[in-house]
Amino acid sequence: MCGRYTITVSLEELLLHYxxxxxxxxxxxxxxxxxPGQMVLAVIHDGEKNRLGELKWGLVPSWAETTKLAAKMINARSETVWEKPAFRKLMERKRCVIPADxxxxxxxxxxxKQPMRIVRRDRKLFxxxxxxxxxxxxxxIKLSTCTVLTTAPNALMEPIHNRMPVILRPEDEATWLDRSERDSAALNRLLRPFPSELLEAYPVGAQVGSVAKDDESCIAPLASNG
Known part of the structure; x- marks a missing residue:
C-alpha cells in the first residue's frame, strides 16, 4: 500500500516538471x-493543459451516499481496478498524478516495524x-478526492512490503493524464513496478508514525537522528 509520502520540492520545480x-x-x-485525509497536490489534464491543484486523499466516489468510504479508499489495486465499480469509470476519464519525492x-x-523511506536514487521528483x-x-458542497494506485513490489520493495505505489515512468506521465486514452491494455502497460535499480530505501526514525510530526527529521537517515 501507500499510506505516507513526502513532497519537499519547490512549487517552481513542480510547475516546470509538469x-x-x-x-x-x-x-x-x-x-x-x-x-491520508489531508489535502494533497495533484495534477490533472483538463483536455487542453495540465493543471495543479489540491485533492483530499481518500476517494469518495460521486455515487457514494456519504464520505465514510474515504478511509478505506486511500489506495486502489491496479490489478483489479477495471473490475471495481468505484474505479472503472475513473480509469477511463479521471486519472491524475500525485507528485512525490x-x-x-x-x-x-x-x-x-522499522519505517523506511523510498526515494529515487537521483532524488528527483516522481x-x-x-x-x-x-x-x-x-x-x-463539492468534495474532490483521490486515491493512489498500487502494484506488486519490485526487488527493492519485496523485503519491505508486498505492495508499492505505481510510480509512472516520466515518459508515461502524459499518456496517463491524456483523457482521450481509454484503451485498457495501453493503460495497464503503465501500471508496472518501477525499476528497482532506480530506487533506494533507507531507515528513518519512528516519529513518521505520528501525523503530527512533519519536519526534516522525518526524512533524516536513522543514523543521523540520534
Missing amino acids: WISDSNAPYQQPKYNVA GFYEWRQEEGR SMAGLYDTWVSPDG
Whole structure:
C-alpha cells in the first residue's frame, strides 16, 4: 500500500516538471509526512493543459451516499481496478498524478516495524498514478478526492512490503493524464513496478508514525537522528 509520502520540492520545480504555466495551488512549504485525509497536490489534464491543484486523499466516489468510504479508499489495486465499480469509470476519464519525492513503508524486523523511506536514487521528483472524483453532498458542497494506485513490489520493495505505489515512468506521465486514452491494455502497460535499480530505501526514525510530526527529521537517515 501507500499510506505516507513526502513532497519537499519547490512549487517552481513542480510547475516546470509538469509543463504548467501558472497555478493557484496553495503550496507554501515542504511536506515531510503526508497522510491520508489531508489535502494533497495533484495534477490533472483538463483536455487542453495540465493543471495543479489540491485533492483530499481518500476517494469518495460521486455515487457514494456519504464520505465514510474515504478511509478505506486511500489506495486502489491496479490489478483489479477495471473490475471495481468505484474505479472503472475513473480509469477511463479521471486519472491524475500525485507528485512525490519519497514514500514511507514499514518493514517488519524482529517483532517491530522499522519505517523506511523510498526515494529515487537521483532524488528527483516522481509521479504516483492516481484516480480522482468529485462528490457532492446533499446540501450542494463539492468534495474532490483521490486515491493512489498500487502494484506488486519490485526487488527493492519485496523485503519491505508486498505492495508499492505505481510510480509512472516520466515518459508515461502524459499518456496517463491524456483523457482521450481509454484503451485498457495501453493503460495497464503503465501500471508496472518501477525499476528497482532506480530506487533506494533507507531507515528513518519512528516519529513518521505520528501525523503530527512533519519536519526534516522525518526524512533524516536513522543514523543521523540520534
